[in-house]
Amino acid sequence: MTEENYTAEYVVPQAPQAVFEAINNVRGWWSENVNGETDRAGSTFLYGYRDVHRAEIRVTELVPGKRVAWHIVKNNFSFTRDKSEWTGTDIVFDIEPVAGGTRLRFTHIGLVPEYECFEVCSNGWGTYVVGSLKALITTGKGNPNEGEPRNESEERLSA
Structure with missing residues (x-):
């Protein structure tokens, strides 16, 4: 069976704990438009990119120097027929000393x-995970989406 999930992998000269800490600095590599705690298991954070993408994400696993895992609780895309395509998916960062x-x-x-x-999401992850997070x-210094002014009601996802 072939692995069909989107994956990216690379090696950096830094220690596993430094990689773990960078992953948890979501505002430093993915987007400044993140509300909530990203570095505590069980916490939920909101991600937003203009009117294009909103997601509610739960931190499901944090193992220092080894693993970070998130679950997409709710998702809303403006550019797909099924606005909730990511809902119920999981994002996993596995960290291994080499x-x-x-x-x-x-x-x-x-x-x-x-x-x-x-295709669009794979390209996006390439930009953020392989580009910005690696940087x-x-x-x-990463290259996250810049913060955008908005009010609290715009942060909430529609059901």
Whole structure:
């Protein structure tokens, strides 16, 4: 059986704990438009990118230096027929020490080629995980979406 979930993997010269800390700094690599705690198991945070994408994400697992996992509780895309395509999927960051540094394996379980957003979302994860997160880990500076002014009611996801 072939793995169809979106995955990305790379090695950085930093220690596993540094990789773990960078992943949990979601505002430093994905988006400044994140409300809520991203570094506490059981917490929920809201992600938003303009009127294009909103998600409610629960932190399901935090194992320092080894793993970070999130569950997409609710999702809303403006550009797909099924606005909730990511709802119920899981995002996993596996961290493993290797010679010369740390391997990071990112898997979005449930983001599969059958999804309308697969190509756009895969490109997005490439930008944020392979580009911005890797830069945050290796240089201390990521390239997240910039913050946008908005009021609290715009942060809530429609059911």
